[in-house]
Amino acid sequence: MRQVTVADNKEILLNRGQPFFYLADTVWGVFSAAKLEEWEVYLEYRRLQGFNALQISVLPLVHETVADELPFRVGADGKWDFMSCNEAYFDKAEKMLQMACERDFLPVLVVLWHNYVPGTGVNNMHxxxxxxxxAVQPYTEYVVKRFARYNPLYYISGDTQFENEQVTSYYEKALQTLKRCAPEAVTAMHMGSHQHEIPDRIVHSDDLDLYIYQSGHLTETQSDCYELPEQFMEKTIRRPIINSEPCYEGHGYGNRYGRYGAFDIRRAFWWSVLGGAKAGFTYGAHGIWSWHRKGTPFHNEHFAKTPFDWRVALRFSGAWDIGYAKELFEQHAMFELVPRNDLLVTSYPEIRVAGSRDLSIVVVYVPYSIDVELSLDLTAEGYAVKMIDLDRRNVVQPAISTTFATDGVSKSSRIPMTDTNTDVLIIAIKEATTK
Known part of the structure; x- marks a missing residue:
């Protein structure tokens, strides 16, 4: 069973003392919707693909999907009794976590999605x-006691915007309660899209361990993948950073026609981790997160478009691409990378550059084919350079050319575009450091 902690440098996570790249899949609604035999099929497939964490909401997302099973007893007035947990629901949830941990997954549990918290926009509608x-304290205590043996990581909130004092107080109460009951647990706040502002008293709380963000599902704000980590890195309190909700594969373009594909997922991954969110990344498939069954109601079609049946969404190709991305990240020890777009001469910020602090390794993500110029003399400084076609996974040895600046002294390196018309990853390693 995994035992995840925050590294002393406050940049990455550790699993039993060793660097751990968090690669999660999104299954928010699985406790209330999936059958155990379906869950087993899912777990085996994601294990094969290299995923090591699962993001689950303890309570169903009733504002978007239909809950097959309920976490609380229903009172005489027809409303949930939040002081009376449905033991059968939590028995099944615990069994599902047991099955996940047997396959070496880290459970990541959302305590309170925003639809349950008064003062949020969604709660006002429901x-x-x-x-x-x-009920916040006893419910949180119950969750911690129920699932403690599985060493979960906790997202206290789900999709919060911290709209007002009431919302902040609710989540602060849950955070304090959880840390009092499980002081070693790793915690974070899952926030809504385009959001990096956290109330000061939560930012400065010793109870908060991670910064996680949502680059989200709007086509016009996909640059949040690398722009939001910049905001978190500027905060006075340093914490590891994770993009915990990028665009989902198969999800609609956020109130527009179109759906995200495997390329968009790869781009979100490399934009995020090279942009500073190097502690991990979360994948999502539209139909898996809600455990959708074809023909069942879905209440957010205008924004997200109709989900695919979970069996179809499970097989989307982008999940394999993300597993491969994790393999590249770990194989090349990218835990040491920091954003270095100052090295990029080519005038497109969509090309992302990161390097180790001593520049023994430099990594460049190029989403669209173009020559790339860096303010480094890769040849003279002894770099071995390779270019990976991330669609076909072919490796190219590019011919590097050196260019002099107008001062006649400064040098830069030009890496020519490939003929594949795909996104590529360029990895440059000083030969003295290769093994």
Whole structure:
């Protein structure tokens, strides 16, 4: 069973003391929707693909999907009794976590999705699912006690915007309660898209361990993959950073026609990790996160488009690409990378550059074919350079040319584009450091 902690440098995670790249899949609604035999099929497939964490909401996302099973008993008024847990629901959830941990997955549990918290926009539309203030502490204590043996990582919030004092107080209460009950647990706040602002008292709380963000599902804000980590790195309190909700494969273009594909997922991965969110990455497939069954209701079609049946979404090719991306990240020890777009001469910020602090390794992600110029003399400084076609996974040995600046002294290196019309990853390693 995994035992995940924060590294002393506050940049990455460790699993039993060793660097751990968090690669999660998104299965928010699985506790209430999946059958155990379906869950077993899913777990085996994702294990084969190299995933090591699973993001699950303890409570169903009732504002978007239909809950087959309920976490609380229903009172005489027809509303959930948040002081009376449905033991059968949590028995099944615990069994599902046991099955996941047997396959070496890290459970990542959302305590309170924003639809349950008064004062949020979604809760205002569904007030019948409001958790009372007096139920926050006993519910959180129950969750921690129920799942403690599986060493979960906790997202206290789900999709929060911290809209007002009431919302902040709810999540602060849950965070404090959880850390009092499980002081060694790793915690974070899952926030809505385009969001990096966290109330000061939560940012400065010793109870918060990670910064996670959502680059989200709008086509016009996909640059948040690398722009939001910049905001978190500027905060006074350093913490590891993870993009915990990029665009989902198969998801609609956020109120527009079109759906994200494997390329978009690869781009989100490399934009994020080279942009500073190097502690991990989360994948999502539209139909898996909600455990959708063809023909069942879905309440967010205008924004997200109709989900695919979970069996179809499970087989999307982008999940394999992300497993391969994790392999490249670990194989080349990219835990040491920091953003270095100052090295990029080519005038497109969509090309992302990162390097180790001593520049013994430099990594460049190029989403669209173009010559790339870096303000490094890769040849003279002894770099071995390779270019990986991320679509076909072919490796190219590019012919590097050296260019002099107008001062006649400074040099830069030009790496020619490939003929493949695909996204590529350029990895340059000083030969003295190769093994």
């Amino acid at each position: 007030p019948e699912y409001t958790i009372p203030w007096e």
